[in-house]
Amino acid sequence: MNAGILGVGKYLPEKVVTNFDLEKTIDTSDEWIRTRTGIEERRIADDSIDTSDMAYEAAVQALQDAAITAEEIDLILVATVTPDKAFPSVACIIQDKLGARKAAAMDISAACAGFTYGIVTASQYIKSGDYRHILVVGVEKLSKITDWNDRNTAVLFGDGAGAVVMGEVGENKGILSFELGSDGAGGKHLEKADQFITMNGREVYKFAVRQMGESSLNVLQKAGLTKDDVSFLIPHQANIRIMEASRQRLELPVEKMSKVVHKYGNTSSASIPVALCEEVEAGKINDGDLIILVGFGAGLTWGAAAIRWGK
Incomplete structure (x- = not known):
């Protein structure tokens, strides 16, 4: 199933x-x-x-x-x-x-x-x-x-x-592979201290650039697929430079990466499903497309999935 x-x-x-x-x-x-x-x-x-x-x-x-x-x-x-x-x-x-x-x-x-x-x-x-x-x-x-x-x-x-x-x-549709991970030792770099969010931007940036690219490649390998198979990338919408680093690791053209960060900023756990919804509504994701979802966050945590779109 x-x-x-x-x-x-x-x-x-x-x-x-x-x-x-x-x-x-x-x-x-x-x-x-x-x-x-x-x-x-x-x-x-x-x-x-x-x-x-x-x-x-x-x-x-x-x-x-x-x-x-x-x-x-x-x-x-x-x-x-x-x-x-x-x-x-x-x-x-x-x-x-x-x-x-x-x-x-x-x-x-x-x-x-x-x-x-x-x-x-x-x-x-x-x-x-x-x-x-x-x-x-x-x-x-x-x-x-x-x-x-x-x-x-x-x-x-x-x-x-x-x-x-x-x-x-259906067969060969849905989540083909995934990766979830955490690094609690890095939790201090992004946390809610007392009332508000605090962040060590430099450390979070370095972690995100490395992990987003690695996780994207890992789920492809787990699914027995290559960069050439990817139809669309939906990265966590945190920072355009981090997103671009992921796109470049997959060697995708600009038009194959979702970008809504300019309109909505970083909406944390909402960012990937909001971006996904926008791209589906715009007709950019179609039946049979291979899409990569990848994100990182406080914890530190990360997750990626390779999904064959369609029912």
């Missing part, structure tokens, strides 16, 4: 905060942000919208796209480091709101790699035959743990949610 993606969805808050807006409040500039990160603007949720609200909206879209009802969902996995509260989990909150009465539900904490951890976990339940349909959501309201006076981090993050419905797919 093969496990793959049956439907996709996303939600981005309406409020747009541009680099020029940030120029007014902290010592930075549009040019400085763009040249170092590729980010031009980001979406910020207002006080009336919490993490579970965004997760719910993305989930509804994904269910509609998959033509699956909430009652058919067996398990809900929500990747987030910014839950509404310590408990109940975001997964339980949206389980109730969706009316997914028979679904088990839990959150996953693997930061920006969380969505990849989520789809890999879901695939194991599906391949075992224990569950038929699983909803996986990546969602963050990073604005509530961002120090808006810290020029090193305030320019990077945004809010949003992406979701997929997973289930059984």
Whole structure:
């Protein structure tokens, strides 16, 4: 049995905060942000919208796209480091709101790699035959743990949610291979200290450039495939220079890499499913395409998957 993606969805808050807006409040500039990160603007949720609200909206879209009802969902996995509260989990909150009465539900904490951890976990339940349909959501309201006076981090993050419905797919479709990893010794380089995110940018950059490329190549090797087989790359949308390093390791042309970082900034666990949804909606990912998802995050964590698109 093969496990793959049956439907996709996303939600981005309406409020747009541009680099020029940030120029007014902290010592930075549009040019400085763009040249170092590729980010031009980001979406910020207002006080009336919490993490579970965004997760719910993305989930509804994904269910509609998959033509699956909430009652058919067996398990809900929500990747987030910014839950509404310590408990109940975001997964339980949206389980109730969706009316997914028979679904088990839990959150996953693997930061920006969380969505990849989520789809890999879901695939194991599906391949075992224990569950038929699983909803996986990546969602963050990073604005509530961002120090808006810290020029090193305030320019990077945004809010949003992406979701997929997973289930059984046809022969040679779905997740062909994956890699998950962690390095707890590097956790100090990217953490939530007290109230806000703190980051050693230099160390995180070095780790990400190395790991994203290596993991992408590793999942290809595990699947018995080569760089020439890759149709599309969807990297974690953290920094355009890190993304470009991954693309170059795979020797892909620019048009074969998803890029939404300029519009949304780094939305952590939401970044890969949001990018995936945008590319599917734009018709850039089609039946039979081989796509690589790859991300890294706090922990330190990383994850990658080679997926043959289609049902």
